[in-house]
Amino acid sequence: MIALLRRDLMLAFRAGGGFGLGLAFFLIVTVLVPFSVGPQSELLSTIAPGVLWLGALLACLLSLDRLLALDFEDGTLDLLATAPLPLEAALSVKALSHWLTTGLPLVLAAPVLGLMLNLAPSGFMWLIASLALGTPALSVIGTFGAALTVGIKRGGLLMSLLVLPLYVPTLIFGAEAARRGAMGLDPGTPLTLLAGITLGTIALMPFASAAVLRMTLR
Amino acid sequence: MTLSIQNLAVARGGVPVLGNVSFAIAPGQALILRGPNGAGKTTLLRTIAGLQKPLSGVIEGADETIAYAGHADGLKAMLSVAENLQFWAQVFGHSDIEAALAAYQLGPLIDRLAGTLSAGQKRRLGLARLMVTGRRVWVLDEPTVSLDADAVAMFAAAVTAHLGAGGMALIATHIDLGLNAQTFDITPYRATADTRSGASDEAFL
Amino acid sequence: MSLWEYANPVKFLGLSARVQPYLWAAAAICVVVGLTWGFFATPDDYRQGSTVKIIYLHVPAALMAINAWFMMLVTSLIWLIRRHHVSALAAKAAAPVGLTMTLIALVTGAIWGQPMWGTWWAWDPRLTSFLILFLFYLGYIALWEAVEDPDTAADLTSVLCLVGSVFAILSRYAVNFWNQGLHQGTSVPVATGGRTVADVFWYPLLISMVGFGLLFLSLVLYRTGTEIRLRRTRALLARSRKDV
Numbered sequence: 001m002i003a004l005l006r007r008d009l010m011l012a013f014r015a016g017g018g019f020g021l022g023l024a025f026f027l028i029v030t031v032l033v034p035f036s037v038g039p040q041s042e043l044l045s046t047i048a049p050g051v052l053w054l055g056a057l058l059a060c061l062l063s064l065d066r067l068l069a070l071d072f073e074d075g076t077l078d079l080l081a082t083a084p085l086p087l088e089a090a091l092s093v094k095a096l097s098h099w100l101t102t103g104l105p106l107v108l109a110a111p112v113l114g115l116m117l118n119l120a121p122s123g124f125m126w127l128i129a130s131l132a133l134g135t136p137a138l139s140v141i142g143t144f145g146a147a148l149t150v151g152i153k154r155g156g157l158l159m160s161l162l163v164l165p166l167y168v169p170t171l172i173f174g175a176e177a178a179r180r181g182a183m184g185l186d187p188g189t190p191l192t193l194l195a196g197i198t199l200g201t202i203a204l205m206p207f208a209s210a211a212v213l214r215m216t217l218r
Numbered sequence: 219m220t221l222s223i224q225n226l227a228v229a230r231g232g233v234p235v236l237g238n239v240s241f242a243i244a245p246g247q248a249l250i251l252r253g254p255n256g257a258g259k260t261t262l263l264r265t266i267a268g269l270q271k272p273l274s275g276v277i278e279g280a281d282e283t284i285a286y287a288g289h290a291d292g293l294k295a296m297l298s299v300a301e302n303l304q305f306w307a308q309v310f311g312h313s314d315i316e317a318a319l320a321a322y323q324l325g326p327l328i329d330r331l332a333g334t335l336s337a338g339q340k341r342r343l344g345l346a347r348l349m350v351t352g353r354r355v356w357v358l359d360e361p362t363v364s365l366d367a368d369a370v371a372m373f374a375a376a377v378t379a380h381l382g383a384g385g386m387a388l389i390a391t392h393i394d395l396g397l398n399a400q401t402f403d404i405t406p407y408r409a410t411a412d413t414r415s416g417a418s419d420e421a422f423l
Numbered sequence: 424m425s426l427w428e429y430a431n432p433v434k435f436l437g438l439s440a441r442v443q444p445y446l447w448a449a450a451a452i453c454v455v456v457g458l459t460w461g462f463f464a465t466p467d468d469y470r471q472g473s474t475v476k477i478i479y480l481h482v483p484a485a486l487m488a489i490n491a492w493f494m495m496l497v498t499s500l501i502w503l504i505r506r507h508h509v510s511a512l513a514a515k516a517a518a519p520v521g522l523t524m525t526l527i528a529l530v531t532g533a534i535w536g537q538p539m540w541g542t543w544w545a546w547d548p549r550l551t552s553f554l555i556l557f558l559f560y561l562g563y564i565a566l567w568e569a570v571e572d573p574d575t576a577a578d579l580t581s582v583l584c585l586v587g588s589v590f591a592i593l594s595r596y597a598v599n600f601w602n603q604g605l606h607q608g609t610s611v612p613v614a615t616g617g618r619t620v621a622d623v624f625w626y627p628l629l630i631s632m633v634g635f636g637l638l639f640l641s642l643v644l645y646r647t648g649t650e651i652r653l654r655r656t657r658a659l660l661a662r663s664r665k666d667v
Contacts (some may be wrong), residue, residue: 002308003304003305003308003309004305004309006292006305007301007305010296010301011294011296011297014296014297053324071292073290074290074291074292074293075288075289075290075291075292076290076294078269078286078288078292079286079292079306079347080292080309081268081269081311082267082268082269082284082285082286083309083351084309084310084311085309216271217270217271218269
């Protein structure tokens with residue numbers, strides 16, 4: 001499992017691995033927002049938590065179609081399926097490496113972008129907390145979407161269609177926690193619910209992902 | 219431990235292709251699968267490797283013993299030869315890749331990225347992967363594609379050594395590897411009306 | 424004699440052909456009677472005026488939109504557990520009907536909401552949940568269309584339906600949490616057994632709901648039959664090609 005994680009991380013960091021792509025996308029989306037809604041700092045301050053959450057979500061989505069598709073094309077998935085490592089574990093590791101290369105950098109970059117969007121000072125901590133708690137769920141749910149569409153030619157667009165509705169609860173609770181934090185309210189409830197979703201998906205989604213991947217490989 | 223196949227029927231895309239296939243491979247033995255293109259060799263091998271379910275029949279001795287090599291080598295272009303091999307060795311719980319590198323003369327290429335290898339070199343690396351799995355049964359689908367004569371000889375030597383150590387091999391190939399092995403022609407086992415039961419679309423007929 | 428006998432496509436087609444004429448007739452009668460009664464023979468609401476009459480379309484469609492997904496969930500489970508093709512195909516057949524029902528509920532809701540709330544759309548929990556349901560239907564249908572092998576497609580869509588159901592319920596609660604809404608309480612609170620609609624409105628509404636249910640059943644039976652024949656044609660084609 002550690003070997004797989006190390007390999008995935010190594011691949012992501014080497015040329016063409018796509019590390020940083022999600023981060024750059026996140027940056028661009030955030031920078032485009034003031035262009036589209038206007039530069040009033042009041043307005044930006046109000047929408048900042050939501051914009052940052054949506055940007056992080058889309059950045060996560062962007063790198064998902066590479067998550068399994070490359071391994072499918074070069075036969076690695078077939079070989080992994082015959083390896084002693086259970087497919088559930090392999091997919092959990094894949095989701096973890098996706099989070100480490102996409103989710104975690106987004107969490108770390110969010111405060112900087114928060115500054116640019118004039119996020120209220122009280123909101124920074126809760127923004128980071130909600131993203132740190134929520135992005136793992138995005139990776140795990142996304143792995144399920146990637147496994148569903150891996151055998152389909154040009155499945156990327158279809159995957160977005162399938163994954164985005166599944167992201168709704170995570171987005172609602174995550175953005176709500178960040179918003180309440182920024183407004184100086186207590187973000188405890190949405191944050192707890194978000195943590196519940198994340199833990200639940202980490203525990204259960206790999207089984208669904210492995211099941212659909214076996215169906216596709218068959 | 220013998221690998222034994224009894225009355226196996228396999229399907230490709232829900233349509234039965236082979237029926238009533240039975241054979242056994244004992245330790246130290248190899249079996250060469252033959253048959254025209256599209257006869258179902260790949261489907262049969264994938265079924266035995268556990269990548270798809272048989273329509274009917276029994277596969278014994280295949281649990282956690284099979285190393286499968288298909289048309290794709292599962293190599294990462296941006297990893298070096300050693301890193302590719304080490305990864306598969308670790309997945310199978312081993313760490314020694316020296317023997318595999320030596321058998322396929324990959325030593326000089328050890329630091330090259332797999333993406334810069336020629337097709338034949340990639341294939342050699344893909345076959346070397348079998349040796350680091352430590353699995354007893356090699357299930358190989360057209361392993362000699364894009365190999366030159368020298369490389370085929372390396373492959374034959376590796377298989378012979380594997381068999382000598384009590385391993386088994388099931389190989390679908392068209393060329394003569396010079397192995398001391400039985401051949402098994404799957405042509406007569408093409409699915410017929412009698413052996414086709416169990417197909418997924420059967421209920422609709 | 425077990426119910427599972429009808430999991431055989433041929434038997435299913437036979438039964439379905441026998442009951443369908445009655446079902447269609449019953450559906451037509453109920454829908455026509457319910458809607459005519461509702462539209463022309465009920466008094467206007469003292470607050471909502473005649474706009475209230477759209478309830479006879481809105482509520483049955485919303486009801487069937489949810490029930491269609493529920494039916495797909497059950498048939499998907501049956502496919503995954505017992506691998507009856509008819510079950511998977513019934514789920515496939517129900518999806519576009521459910522999608523249409525969801526769309527009707529959303530559109531009639533917007534038409535009703537405009538005079539009542541002064542807006543075509545509001546991010547009210549009920550409306551939003553239906554919109555999410557609509558997206559789930561779209562994704563489910565798109566996945567069926569995208570996978571070439573029909574059995575794999577059935578497998579994948581079944582798992583999607585299962586996972587989607589869990590997330591749909593989660594979304595429902597998330598949306599409730601996110602925004603308390605404008606939408607009135609349910610017209611037909613099943614759990615409490617009571618109802619918030621007066622008798623004069625209730626009977627035509629009940630008939631409409633039964634009518635929509637029958638209509639849904641007829642459409643699904645008809646569409647499942649089509650899917651079965653399609654699979655049968657494909658199976659026969661595949662066989663004949665192999666024998667050449």
